[in-house]
Amino acid sequence: MGIQTELETATLLAAASTSILSTAVRPELVMERGQGMYLWDTDGKRYLDFVGGWAVTCLGHSPAVIQEALAQQSAALVLSSPSFYNKPMIQFAKLLTDITGYDRAFFTSSGAEANEGAIKLARKHGSIHLNGAFEIITTINGFHGRTLATMSATGKKQWEPLFAPKIPGFKHVPLNDLDACLAAINPNTCAIMLELVQGEGGVHEAEVEYVQQLRKICDDSGIMLIFDEIQTGFGRTGKLFAYEHYGVQADVMTLGKGIGGGFPLSAMLTTEAFNIFDVGDQGGTYTGQPLAMAVGLAVVNELIRLELPHHAEQQGRYIIERLHQIKDKYNLKHIRGKGLLLAFDLPKPVGAELVAACLQAGLLINTPNSLTIRLMPPLVVSATDIDVMFDLLCDALDGIFRT
Numbered sequence: 001m002g003i004q005t006e007l008e009t010a011t012l013l014a015a016a017s018t019s020i021l022s023t024a025v026r027p028e029l030v031m032e033r034g035q036g037m038y039l040w041d042t043d044g045k046r047y048l049d050f051v052g053g054w055a056v057t058c059l060g061h062s063p064a065v066i067q068e069a070l071a072q073q074s075a076a077l078v079l080s081s082p083s084f085y086n087k088p089m090i091q092f093a094k095l096l097t098d099i100t101g102y103d104r105a106f107f108t109s110s111g112a113e114a115n116e117g118a119i120k121l122a123r124k125h126g127s128i129h130l131n132g133a134f135e136i137i138t139t140i141n142g143f144h145g146r147t148l149a150t151m152s153a154t155g156k157k158q159w160e161p162l163f164a165p166k167i168p169g170f171k172h173v174p175l176n177d178l179d180a181c182l183a184a185i186n187p188n189t190c191a192i193m194l195e196l197v198q199g200e201g202g203v204h205e206a207e208v209e210y211v212q213q214l215r216k217i218c219d220d221s222g223i224m225l226i227f228d229e230i231q232t233g234f235g236r237t238g239k240l241f242a243y244e245h246y247g248v249q250a251d252v253m254t255l256g257k258g259i260g261g262g263f264p265l266s267a268m269l270t271t272e273a274f275n276i277f278d279v280g281d282q283g284g285t286y287t288g289q290p291l292a293m294a295v296g297l298a299v300v301n302e303l304i305r306l307e308l309p310h311h312a313e314q315q316g317r318y319i320i321e322r323l324h325q326i327k328d329k330y331n332l333k334h335i336r337g338k339g340l341l342l343a344f345d346l347p348k349p350v351g352a353e354l355v356a357a358c359l360q361a362g363l364l365i366n367t368p369n370s371l372t373i374r375l376m377p378p379l380v381v382s383a384t385d386i387d388v389m390f391d392l393l394c395d396a397l398d399g400i401f402r403t
């Protein structure tokens, strides 16, 4: 950590403070490099990453398959235009429909865009098949993105007063409350949309019985069922997709985050019955973008080759076991989650302090709210990485609870 690098970091941070739009409070450091489970900042300090790019970098940082896919595809074709097919686009759509029960894929760049597509498709369905029904039922504490429509779909209390007027047509009901959902359904309802495990909401799982009942309601009424698997997809919960825990499939599934291993990529999958957009209803400059398609193809193939869903399930079990060992010492509560989407509650609202102490010690963890800590490491995490994480976490907990 020489004077030179410290000067460079200070210069960068000064420029950041005057040139980046203020939307987030970020720590006073600049990330420069990533490899496997670790990130390095411009001072050369190393961080063990249990945030995983926000449940995104499933293969770890800078995996060889992404480097190779980008090098090969960028040499061959960066972009033709959205009006043409390209080879990786077709190969990737074929792969995704082969590994799921879905028939059709539409590609975008971010999770919010995939959900926008699902919301538009739900309204299209309502207009064609349900006498113009347009309302979508979503869950309180659910999260669906930051565009105006997906913010409106999101059931986050703090967001209610923002950016009025919101997009109308969303009703929020408590997760796992079937009666509340039934009471919200009316002739205007065209879809029910939910995460099978609420990620941003603090890792809360939908119950199996509840989800199966939602499927039945949708089957009986013709209402479209949408699973937002942007955070839960691609092995995160210990299965390739979270719906495999439930034995039911939605009509539409949205995917993001892990699908590109860090490259901006998302998808909406539908059954043939919901292949109902008319030409021109949906599109985008970057739909089927060849670099993204090549990366997605490489990432998903690698994830399957390495059997990472199974690995995630095993490593998740080990983390839960270790959490139970320290639970009483630190008064931790509600250890929960599936695979490598895990959380626990603290006895006091010191989430931000704990995250800061861990950062100082070279460990990245997440606090979705002041009482909750969420762990979502790359799916390649090893038992040794987990042991190192617990050493750092316990030191930080000791420091915080000593005072």
Ligand SMILES: *Cc1c(COP(=O)(O)O)cnc(C)c1O
Binding pocket: 109, 110, 111, 112, 113, 115, 143, 144, 145, 146, 195, 199, 200, 228, 229, 230, 231, 232, 256, 257
């Ligand atoms: C992250 C997330 C989104 C939004 O994805 P972006 O890529 O940030 O637009 C939507 N739904 C869920 C469940 C998510 O976790």
